[in-house]
Amino acid sequence: MSGQSVAVIVDIVGSRTMVDRPVVQAGIQGAFAEVDELIAVGSPIRATVGDEFQAVYPSVGIALEATLAARLALPEGVDCRFGLGLGEVNEVGAGASGPIQDGSGWWRAREAIDEAHDREDSRTPSLRGWFRAGPGDEALEATVNAYLLARDHVVGAMSERARRLTFGTMSGRVQSELAEIEGISQGAVSQALRRSGGMNLLAAVAQLKELS
Template sequence: MPRVQRSPVVLIGDVVSSRQSKDRRGLHRALEAALSDTNARVEHVEPLEITVGDEFQGIYPHLGAALDAALRTRLALRPEAESRYGLGRGTTTTLDKDRGIKDGPAWWAAREAIVEVERTAGRAALGHVHTAYRLAEGEDDDSGTALAVEAALHCQDHMVGSLSERSGRLLKGLLDGMTQRELAVAEDITPSAVSQRVRADGLAVIMRCHDLLKDLP
């Protein structure tokens, strides 16, 4: 079936506690590499680019692509740093193309979302929440998709935030299309050990959640 035409989705992200990093240059290089990897793998209207400090932004043709980009970028940055994401659906306007100044309801909604992420993560019980989605005023959501996505993101974020460094790498490899045997070689462990982590750490559940979310219009 053809994808339903909807307003684009803006993604705003930033690196958590980046000023506390002892290697700011190294962190900046890691961020550049993570964004480059995501841009090569996810369809976009405008690629993810660093704006000010350790904040970055991009525009996606549909919600699924923006969610895909957020998860991939978060995993690519771990364990060097954690990152958070605000997604907003609505119209966008470019005020100054040369200077990259954007405006419009989608940007306001994405900014509202990332502020909400920071506020929510400040609660100890919700510390792993790193992604939020908001609709701009006037955007229809008769089916309640926004609330369903928010619920799924809370669960996905908690699972990802609870992963060890190795399990995080395995999850990224699975997202990139690697087989469990290839991951075993890369990690210098047995295929059985990979399979056990996929089951015990819920990697298959995260993958299933991701597969469902990335097809959202």
């Protein structure tokens, strides 16, 4: 995997049925700006065309951390789908909003988001992300996708408060601070993080950050 990056394509779930897309777009971009501040490596998550966004991360583990943070940070009632592709990411020119990139990482990210969409529509409706790697990385691909299947099920079942608390914990806020923000007790914060699976999500992504 030497010299490879993880390209990420993001799209908005149900964007065509949203009543006020400009408001939704602004909310998503605000959430992704928080993620970019938290995960300050690689290329920031930037809007491209239509309902899509793109980012690049230096490793699989960091890409998984960033995409988890992105789902947790989204505004209430908004969700996104993620395609992650491991491979080459090459600059081929300059565009108005930044460098134009191509390479196997982007091709695989497109395959991955299409697969996520297909699976969401059929066997696994809670799925929001998929990962593609190249020849020789089949075991890594299977491991990451098993994680994404479990992760997305947990996140999909979380309340909006549980998502906020989990993202707040990822961002380094202590439970007493989160309790004050939410207007609840510190014990209620701890209980919510345990019952929702938020602490398990954070423990899992901490392990997966070791993936190079």
